Amino acid sequence: xxxxxxxxxxxRGADPLAGQPDFAGTVRLQPRASLHGKHILITAGPTHEPxxxxxxxxxxxxGKQGFAxxxxxxxxxxxxxxxxxxxxxxxxxxxxxxxxxxxxxxxAAVETALxxxxxxxxxxxxxxxxxxxxxxxxxxDGSGAVPPLALxxxxxxxxxxxxxxxxxxxxxxxxxxxxxxIAHAQAKLMRKGxxxxxxxxxxxxxxxxxxxxxxxxxATAVDSWE
Ligand code: C5P
Numbered sequence: 001x002x003x004x005x006x007x008x009x010x011x012r013g014a015d016p017l018a019g020q021p022d023f024a025g026t027v028r029l030q031p032r033a034s035l036h037g038k039h040i041l042i043t044a045g046p047t048h049e050p051x052x053x054x055x056x057x058x059x060x061x062x063g064k065q066g067f068a069x070x071x072x073x074x075x076x077x078x079x080x081x082x083x084x085x086x087x088x089x090x091x092x093x094x095x096x097x098x099x100x101x102x103x104x105x106x107x108a109a110v111e112t113a114l115x116x117x118x119x120x121x122x123x124x125x126x127x128x129x130x131x132x133x134x135x136x137x138x139x140x141d142g143s144g145a146v147p148p149l150a151l152x153x154x155x156x157x158x159x160x161x162x163x164x165x166x167x168x169x170x171x172x173x174x175x176x177x178x179x180x181x182i183a184h185a186q187a188k189l190m191r192k193g194x195x196x197x198x199x200x201x202x203x204x205x206x207x208x209x210x211x212x213x214x215x216x217x218x219a220t221a222v223d224s225w226e
Pocket of ligand 1: 043103121122123124125126127154155156157158159172173174175176
């Protein structure tokens with residue numbers, strides 16, 4: 001209680017989102033110290049899955065949503081571990097950041113960061129990686145032949161965490177959908193075994209954009225944030 005009183009007495013410092021990309025609309029921050037004593041584990045950004053030393057498979061995730069959540073959680077007093085894929089964003093104040101490239105590296109970093117009271121899996125993890133990574137750059141041989149690219153499935157970090165003995169008490173997954181957003185989110189909630197799915201309706205403004213509408217989907221309720 002004394003520690004919380006001390007934190008509350010401190011003036012609110014600089015904007016915790018300073019230096020992060022802008023969001024459309026107002027950001028509502030939680031009271032200072034409201035997450036004091038909690039460890040929150042967050043994944044953010046895309047993953048890069050190597051094909052050879054110079055090429056990779058990626059996606060359009062910017063990381064800004066996960067970084068903003070990490071900034072807000074740290075501002076509310078949580079200890080925050082942010083496992084970040086390759087993004088070009090500054091580390092929010094007070095956040096412990098672990099940079100990774102591939103889905104398998106992200107999975108290992110998440111496991112190392114446990115235990116956590118809550119995990120918020122915002123990262124757009126690549127579903128597949130190249131089955132084999134070439135040790136040297138794959139070259140055109142002039143014949144017009146296209147090299148085969150076989151894919152294999154990546155570990156599902158969220159589903160693995162849901163089934164783990166170290167499952168955080170609150171486990172939140174994300175979904176980016178263009179259609180039947182809530183139905184897909186409800187199905188994903190069951191499939192992955194998490195507590196909430198934050199469904200991003202990306203029909204109007206796809207991944208990387210500044211504005212979206214989210215639906216907080218639980219097993220019993222849907223709360224839509226315009
Ligand atoms: O299956 P889908 O990729 O749509 O699920 C999205 C949710 O699952 C996100 O919370 C994402 O961070 C998580 N995820 C994961 N590991 C994967 C794929 C997705 O943690 N390999």
